[in-house]
Amino acid sequence: MAKKLLGIDLGGTTVKFGILTQEGEVQEKWAIETNILENGKHIVPDIIASIKHRLELYGLSKEDFIGMGMGSPGAVDREKNTVTGAFNLNWKDTQEVGSLIEKELGIPFAIDNDANVAALGERWVGAGENNPDVVFMTLGTGVGGGIIADGNLIHGFGGAAGEIGHMIVEPENGFACTCGNNGCLETVASATGVVKVARLLAEEYEGNSHIKAAIDNGESVTSKDIFVAAESGDQFADSVVEKVGNYLGLASANISNILNPDSVVVGGGVSAAGEFLRERIEKYFMTYTFPQVRKTTKIKIAELGNDAGIIGAASLASQFAR
Amino acid sequence: MAKKLLGIDLGGTTVKFGILTQEGEVQEKWAIETNILENGKHIVPDIIASIKHRLELYGLSKEDFIGMGMGSPGAVDREKNTVTGAFNLNWKDTQEVGSLIEKELGIPFAIDNDANVAALGERWVGAGENNPDVVFMTLGTGVGGGIIADGNLIHGFGGAAGEIGHMIVEPENGFACTCGNNGCLETVASATGVVKVARLLAEEYEGNSHIKAAIDNGESVTSKDIFVAAESGDQFADSVVEKVGNYLGLASANISNILNPDSVVVGGGVSAAGEFLRERIEKYFMTYTFPQVRKTTKIKIAELGNDAGIIGAASLASQFAR
Numbered sequence: 001m002a003k004k005l006l007g008i009d010l011g012g013t014t015v016k017f018g019i020l021t022q023e024g025e026v027q028e029k030w031a032i033e034t035n036i037l038e039n040g041k042h043i044v045p046d047i048i049a050s051i052k053h054r055l056e057l058y059g060l061s062k063e064d065f066i067g068m069g070m071g072s073p074g075a076v077d078r079e080k081n082t083v084t085g086a087f088n089l090n091w092k093d094t095q096e097v098g099s100l101i102e103k104e105l106g107i108p109f110a111i112d113n114d115a116n117v118a119a120l121g122e123r124w125v126g127a128g129e130n131n132p133d134v135v136f137m138t139l140g141t142g143v144g145g146g147i148i149a150d151g152n153l154i155h156g157f158g159g160a161a162g163e164i165g166h167m168i169v170e171p172e173n174g175f176a177c178t179c180g181n182n183g184c185l186e187t188v189a190s191a192t193g194v195v196k197v198a199r200l201l202a203e204e205y206e207g208n209s210h211i212k213a214a215i216d217n218g219e220s221v222t223s224k225d226i227f228v229a230a231e232s233g234d235q236f237a238d239s240v241v242e243k244v245g246n247y248l249g250l251a252s253a254n255i256s257n258i259l260n261p262d263s264v265v266v267g268g269g270v271s272a273a274g275e276f277l278r279e280r281i282e283k284y285f286m287t288y289t290f291p292q293v294r295k296t297t298k299i300k301i302a303e304l305g306n307d308a309g310i311i312g313a314a315s316l317a318s319q320f321a322r
Numbered sequence: 323m324a325k326k327l328l329g330i331d332l333g334g335t336t337v338k339f340g341i342l343t344q345e346g347e348v349q350e351k352w353a354i355e356t357n358i359l360e361n362g363k364h365i366v367p368d369i370i371a372s373i374k375h376r377l378e379l380y381g382l383s384k385e386d387f388i389g390m391g392m393g394s395p396g397a398v399d400r401e402k403n404t405v406t407g408a409f410n411l412n413w414k415d416t417q418e419v420g421s422l423i424e425k426e427l428g429i430p431f432a433i434d435n436d437a438n439v440a441a442l443g444e445r446w447v448g449a450g451e452n453n454p455d456v457v458f459m460t461l462g463t464g465v466g467g468g469i470i471a472d473g474n475l476i477h478g479f480g481g482a483a484g485e486i487g488h489m490i491v492e493p494e495n496g497f498a499c500t501c502g503n504n505g506c507l508e509t510v511a512s513a514t515g516v517v518k519v520a521r522l523l524a525e526e527y528e529g530n531s532h533i534k535a536a537i538d539n540g541e542s543v544t545s546k547d548i549f550v551a552a553e554s555g556d557q558f559a560d561s562v563v564e565k566v567g568n569y570l571g572l573a574s575a576n577i578s579n580i581l582n583p584d585s586v587v588v589g590g591g592v593s594a595a596g597e598f599l600r601e602r603i604e605k606y607f608m609t610y611t612f613p614q615v616r617k618t619t620k621i622k623i624a625e626l627g628n629d630a631g632i633i634g635a636a637s638l639a640s641q642f643a644r
Contacts (some may be wrong), residue, residue: 133479147580149483150474156582157455158618161471166579166612171572179612250493254576257488258469260478290488290501296480 004060005317006068006107008047009117009309012036012088015047017054018310022066022318024125026307028058040090044097048104067108069316071117071309072097075159081111110316114309116153116162119146121312122265127300131262135255136302137164139248139270142178143186143193149259164255165190169247188247191270194223198240209236227273241273241280248277249284256289256297267302274301326382327639328390328429330369331436331631334358334410337369339376340632344388344640346447348629350380362412366419370426389430391638393439393631394419397481403433432638436631438475438484441468443634444587449622453584457577458624459486461570461592464500465508465515471581486577487512491569510569513592516545520562531558549595563595563602570599571606578611578619589624596623 002022009016012034019028032050035042055061074086081098083091098109112120119136128134132151138144143165147154154161165186166179174183175196187193202215211229214221229237252264264285271277282299289297304311324344331338334356341350354372357364373390377383396408403420405413420431434442441458450456454473460466465487469476476483487508488501496505497518509515524537533551536543551559574586586607593599604621611619626633 131479133476133483145580147471149469149471149476149478152472152474154455154471154581156471156615156618157453157584158582158614160612160614160618161455161580161582163579163582163612163615166615167576168572168579168610171568171610177612181610181612184612246493250490254489255580257485257490258467258483258577259476260480260483260485262479288490288493288503290482290485290499290503290506292480292482293478293485293488296478296482 001064003066004064005314006051006065007310007312007314007317008068008070009114009313010034010043010047010070010072010089011114011309012073015043015050016306016310017050018307018314019058019060020311020314022321024311024315026311028054029307029310030054034089036088036090039092040095043089043091044095044100048101051105062106065107065317067110067317067320068101068105069117069313070097070109070111071114071313072111073114076111076113078110078112078155081109083111108317108320110319112153112316113162115144116146116155117312117316118267118308119148119162119312120153120315121304121308121310122267122302123148124315125311126304126308127265127302128263133259133261135164135259135261135264137252137264137266138268138302139189139191139266140268141191143190143268147259149261164251167251167254169250185247185251189244189270191223194226194240194244194270195221197243198226198237201236201240201243205236205239207235209234212236223270224272227276231276241277245277245280246284248281250288252281252285252299253288253293256285256293260293261297263298263300265300265302267308271301277301323386325388326386327636328373328387329632329634329636329639330390330392331439331635332356332365332369332392332394332411333436333631334395337365337372338628338632339372340629340636341380341382342633342636344643346633346637348633350376351629351632352376356411358410358412361414362408362417365411365413366417366422370423373427384428387429387639389432389639389642390423390427391439391635392419392431392433393436393635394433395436398433398435400432400434400477403431405433430639430642432641434475434638435468435484437466438468438477439634439638440589440630441470441484441634442475442637443626443630443632444589444624445470446637447633448626448630449587449624450585455581455583457486457581457583457586459574459586459588460590460624461511461513461588462590463513465512465590469581471583486573489573489576491572507569507573511566511592513545516548516562516566516592517543519565520548520559523558523562523565527558527561529557531556534558545592546594549598553598563599567599567602568606570603572610574603574607574621575610575615578607578615582615583619585620585622587622587624589630593623599623
């Protein structure tokens with residue numbers, strides 16, 4: 001029997017697991033709740049217990065695996081297989097992760113940042129079609145990303161590469177970002193960023209719009225509400241999507257003007273707007289790219305949804321095949 | 323005797339040659355004029371003749387070389403070792419380059435784009451200090467660049483990676499670029515771009531400045547004049563450097579926010595302004611980067627000058643050492 005890969009996607013609410021073939025096909029998947037109580041001290045033991053239980057259930061042993069990989073929030077040390085400052089897990093201090101899991105399960109372990117891992121997944125069997133040059137951006141609570149260039153995931157000198165959300169798209173008069181800067185992509189293209197753009201545009205919009213009315217009335221409006229309204233013909237909501245598309249098109253174009261990837265793959269909750277959002281990004285991408293890039297780099301919507309994490313994590317383990 | 327590398331830097335005015343050690347030390351260098359007459363048909367034969375002559379002069383033969391590399395303008399095919407559309411060489415159609423040189427000299431040959439090759443040079447033994455993550459930008463007649471990420475020169479899907487000059491830094495009301503877009507970095511940070519910025523700012527400047535006076539009188543003003551005046555305290559010229567520094571800082575920051583290189587190395591004629599320019603770029607780089615990148619990525623001035631081309635070209639030949 002061909003050996004398998006194990007992928008672990010560690011998140012603040014759930015830990016997702018997958019058993020995959022070496023070709024990236026998910027054969028089994030399951031999830032457990034993330035228990036962040038007591039400084040997250042149960043997380044690693046829970047992961048170990050869950051894997052042990054499932055391997056027994058499926059009649060598998062460590063010999064059936066090439067290795068396992070994990071995507072984690074926080075700052076990941078890929079040499080020591082540790083995680084630091086993953087605040088949504090209550091992991092403030094450095095946590096031993098890989099050493100414990102490896103010791104208990106006897107399977108080689110690799111780890112990387114969650115956005116990087118999702119990028120690897122989408123690149124491998126998702127919209128990236130296993131091309132050596134793929135850029136992934138995820139539009140959710142924040143805006144994150146991962147860059148695969150010439151076949152390698154790019155970490156950078158300080159390990160901070162791929163932070164697409166902190167590209168500056170509004171150098172003057174931008175919204176304040178959690179990073180301390182102003183005008184980051186995240187402030188205008190995350191789920192909350194889209195709403196911020198709507199609030200700003202609402203100040204000057206004078207036509208009829210139930211979205212503008214809701215904003216002016218202080219009702220809760222989500223980025224999804226805005227995209228749904230725009231698709232149904234609400235002109236104000238459409239102007240918000242246009243503005244957000246402009247920012248995303250500019251960021252995608254500037255990334256592509258320097259990296260010329262096969263594709264920029266857009267994922268995350270906001271990307272649920274699908275083709276409606278993609279077209280809008282592409283319109284501005286075409287405006288801001290120079291001809292050779294315009295002809296060769298594509299804007300795509302992510303295909304793997306929540307599975308990107310376990311698939312990308314599993315792909316980290318491919319390195320142990322050699 | 324340890325084997326050597328041969329580097330060729332093909333330009334529109336001269337072809338530069340270098341014989342280097344495997345550690346990147348230039349042992350011999352020379353140059354010939356580039357004869358672009360008759361559709362540039364003499365260029366490759368001239369290169370072959372010059373190398374043959376020099377090898378004889380130095381008592382060297384093909385056995386003394388690991389390989390040779392070349393940097394060329396135009397679109398380079400790295401598989402076929404050909405060059406297309408190098409208009410400053412009068413090479414409109416595809417030219418056989420590597421096959422002819424290899425056949426005549428019997429030394430393995432590799433080729434890449436001139437800006438990429440200069441980036442490799444600066445990264446290897448110049449300001450990049452052989453770090454695996456280095457971004458090079460060259461400010462000259464145009465603005466070009468090259469990106470080394472995770473140890474690899476990034477070419478991208480369509481071979482157009484590294485075109486830093488076509489990043490958009492002024493999405494609205496930017497100057498027209500030769501690429502057909504508006505607001506590219508090249509339009510405000512190349513030698514002519516700096517002058518364009520000066521002309522625009524001159525319209526609104528009301529103080530005394532001999533640079534502004536020269537512009538208003540229709541006299542010829544160069545980017546060098548502007549930097550020299552700014553350093554001598556001309557307030558108007560200083561405002562031009564400030565604006566150019568802002569654009570370069572924004573571009574460097576956005577590159578670094580996604581790639582987090584060890585350094586962004588600034589070369590080319592405009593970079594002769596040295597520390598005066600570097601400080602100005604760094605000021606805005608610090609403004610536009612997020613904390614992890616601000617702490618780890620450095621802005622540096624290139625160190626190799628004209629030798630970057632032959633050194634980077636020679637480094638291409640290192641691949642034949644295996």
